[in-house]
Amino acid sequence: MAQGCPYGTHRVVEPSGVLPQPAWRIDNQADPYDNEILVDVETLNVDSASFHQVSESVGGDPAKVAKRISEIVGQRGKLHNPVTGSGGMLIGTVRFIGPALTVDLKPGDRIATLVSLSLTPLKIERVKAVRPETDQVDIEGTAILFESGIYAKLPADMDDTLALAVLDVCGAPAQTARLTKPGSTVLILGGGGKSGLLCSYVAKRAGAARVIAFDYSEASLQRARRLGAADEYVQGDARDALTVMRAVGEKADLTLSCINVPGAELSAILATKPSGMVYFFSMATSFTAAALGAEGVGSQVDMLIGNGYYPGHADLTLQLLRESPKLRALFEELYAGRR
Numbered sequence: 001m002a003q004g005c006p007y008g009t010h011r012v013v014e015p016s017g018v019l020p021q022p023a024w025r026i027d028n029q030a031d032p033y034d035n036e037i038l039v040d041v042e043t044l045n046v047d048s049a050s051f052h053q054v055s056e057s058v059g060g061d062p063a064k065v066a067k068r069i070s071e072i073v074g075q076r077g078k079l080h081n082p083v084t085g086s087g088g089m090l091i092g093t094v095r096f097i098g099p100a101l102t103v104d105l106k107p108g109d110r111i112a113t114l115v116s117l118s119l120t121p122l123k124i125e126r127v128k129a130v131r132p133e134t135d136q137v138d139i140e141g142t143a144i145l146f147e148s149g150i151y152a153k154l155p156a157d158m159d160d161t162l163a164l165a166v167l168d169v170c171g172a173p174a175q176t177a178r179l180t181k182p183g184s185t186v187l188i189l190g191g192g193g194k195s196g197l198l199c200s201y202v203a204k205r206a207g208a209a210r211v212i213a214f215d216y217s218e219a220s221l222q223r224a225r226r227l228g229a230a231d232e233y234v235q236g237d238a239r240d241a242l243t244v245m246r247a248v249g250e251k252a253d254l255t256l257s258c259i260n261v262p263g264a265e266l267s268a269i270l271a272t273k274p275s276g277m278v279y280f281f282s283m284a285t286s287f288t289a290a291a292l293g294a295e296g297v298g299s300q301v302d303m304l305i306g307n308g309y310y311p312g313h314a315d316l317t318l319q320l321l322r323e324s325p326k327l328r329a330l331f332e333e334l335y336a337g338r339r
Helices: 048-057 062-076 160-167 171-179 194-205 218-227 241-248 265-270 287-296 313-323 325-335
Strands: 012-014 037-046 088-097 110-113 122-131 136-145 151-153 185-189 210-215 232-235 252-257 272-280 302-305
Touching: 037 048, 037 160, 048 062, 062 122, 062 136, 088 136, 088 160, 110 160, 136 160, 151 313, 160 194, 160 313, 160 325, 171 194, 171 252, 171 272, 171 313, 185 194, 185 265, 194 210, 194 218, 194 252, 194 313, 194 325, 210 218, 210 241, 218 232, 218 325, 241 265, 252 265, 265 272, 265 287, 272 287, 287 302, 313 325
Parallel strands: 185 210, 185 252, 210 232, 252 272, 272 302
Antiparallel strands: 037 088, 037 136, 088 110, 110 151, 122 136
16 A cells, blocks of 8 residues: 555645645545545535525525536545535545554544545545535545644544534634633634534633624524624624724624625724734635735734634533533533434
8 A cells, every 4th residue: 555645745646746725736636545444435515605505506406506516526535515615524434454554443443534624535435414594515435634734533423414514614613712812802703603602601701891692593593592602792783884883882802703604804904902802703704805804904913814724622621511501401402302
């Protein structure tokens, strides 16, 4: 067996000289190298911005969503949405572990990958079900995890689809815990979504004095109210920057952008103190719009790209569901047993 690059460059088909994530196409056909892990895939948790875009492009028809996702994977060798640039993550069962690897896994272990589907070699044999209410797609297929790829063993004390949903966004609450200062004001755009709910709980847990949950949907805000981690609940369009700024009033020290539609960059910037921080967790963010928009309104706000990785992020996020009955009940209602 051959040993591949730890970062997966040996599977890049085009263009040459790039890593798997920015590559247009990667090889999903070759047998696993001796420093790769082969996974039998059960469910894809598609990035919210990507699922939203695909669904809108085909009129919301689940059968057409399945076809479009299969087309993307067939063309690119990975689930890398050419419009949003994002992917998602998966759960499955380990079939093979390359002999050059030393890992705490064995064949038969069930895992969630914690690297994006936009860089993961993926082969879909059949789409079994599309679940628009959770952005999840059940498939028969295989995936490859590179030597540098990270993963989490699926916990025994919660439903697989529940664990998949929260692990997909585990970078957001981990970063929120790091960034929230005691006594601060934290604004969460998309406060009723899955990352928004986790972040509001963590912000209050970390000592924020004022947490504002802002969401477009009244149903989402009702979820946030049931959790009760925010101090204020505001309904509105996060793309309307002046309305968001006025609704917030005294500007936030930290703003978390957790929405799945583009065009909210300036809302986050204007609602945040010039000395504050905006964390763009949304994959719908245009970082050009954010940088030039901040310049255009004379704000020196610090802006953080929503890196989905932070040390210990998976364990931290799963523990949040274990410690908060309200949070767990909300997520179980949304995601548990959805097959």
